Amino acid sequence: MGTDPFAPGVRVRTRATDPAGHTRLPRYARGAVGVLVEQAGRHPLADDRARGVPADPQPVWHVRFAAADLFGVGDHTVTVELWQDYLTPIEEAP
Amino acid sequence: MSDDHGSSVISAQVRHVESLLESRGLLDAGEIDTRIDEFLAGGSPANGARIVARAWVDPGFAERLLADANSAIREVGLSMAGGLQEQRLKVVANTADEHNVVVCTLCSCYPIALLGPSPGWYKSEAYRSRVVRDPRGVLAEFGVELPAGTSVAVWDASAESRYMVLPRRPDGTEGLAEDELAALVTRKGLIGTAVV
Structure with a gap:
């Protein structure tokens, strides 16, 4: 049993809130459900760096979304690179 | 965004910060241009x-x-x-x-x-x-x-x-x-x- 809830294939929901300062969670991808594709290294959260707040490196993920889930229309996918802090794994029904 | 921004507010701010860094000895004159040139060199x-x-x-x-x-x-x-x-x-x-x-x-x-x-x-x-x-x-x-x-x-x-x-x-x-x-x-x- 793995204890890390973040792994390729896991469905995640992105943070929905609109922060006051800098963020790298694009507005169009907020509050959306996507799938983790792969980890793209570990980096300090850009939001914290922009505020001059110390930040430890954390996993950054390629998260793939269906366009229809983001925009209501479209048959393409959009893969966005997101810090783990932006993401909450979705509990799958047992 | 690829236009020349030489007269823009942000350019003036950047020049001001650059001159402050130079006056405090943190940056050599022209060092930023040199670094940018080095970064772009060979990029094609x-x-x-x-x-x-x-x-x-x-x-x-x-x-x-x-x-x-x-x-x-x-x-x-x-x-x-x-x-x-x-x-x-x-x-x-x-x-x-x-x-x-x-x-x-x-x-x-x-x-x-x-x-x-x-x-x-x-x-x-x-x-x-x-x-x-x-x-x-x-x-x-x-x-x-x-x-x-x-x-x-x-x-x-x-x-x-x-x-x-x-x-x-x-x-x-x-x-x-x-x-x-x-x-x-x-x-x-x-x-x-x-x-x-």
Whole structure:
């Protein structure tokens, strides 16, 4: 049993809130459900760096979304690179 | 955004900060220009084209490139380590079933070392806002008409990775040498707004 809830294939929901300062969670991808594709290294959260707040490196993920889930229309996918802090794994029904 | 901003407020602010850093001895005069020149030196779409041509003639290299691009491009003498820190490179391959296109919706992130400075349209608000919503429409404006059965994958360079597209090798190029193949590869092909 793995204890890390973040792994390729896991469905995640992105943070929905609109922060006051800098963020790298694009507005169009907020509050959306996507799938983790792969980890793209570990980096300090850009939001914290922009505020001059110390930040430890954390996993950054390629998260793939269906366009229809983001925009209501479209048959393409959009893969966005997101810090783990932006993401909450979705509990799958047992 | 590719225009000259010499008289803009931000330029004045940057010059002011630069002069303060110089007056405190933290920066040599002209050091920023020198660093920018060093960063851009050698950056050209010819680098990306060379990587693509190698991938077309060497399936083993193509496999390594898609699995770990940073390591693979060292085999052809290239690197993503020209800046302050090595940037992760992700190469995405076009196939008969899927076409890839790259954008940076938040700003203009781009693999400068492999493609040179980005084109003006890549930095335009129109491209950045529209290609994630309607890539087929935007690609059609670039003259790319994809078959209905070809899916489209958009990659938003929103964090630390940089992306490059590995275009499909054109039909009828079996007899060409590697450097002749490289000459076929365009900058737009490496971004995904053209097929090669």
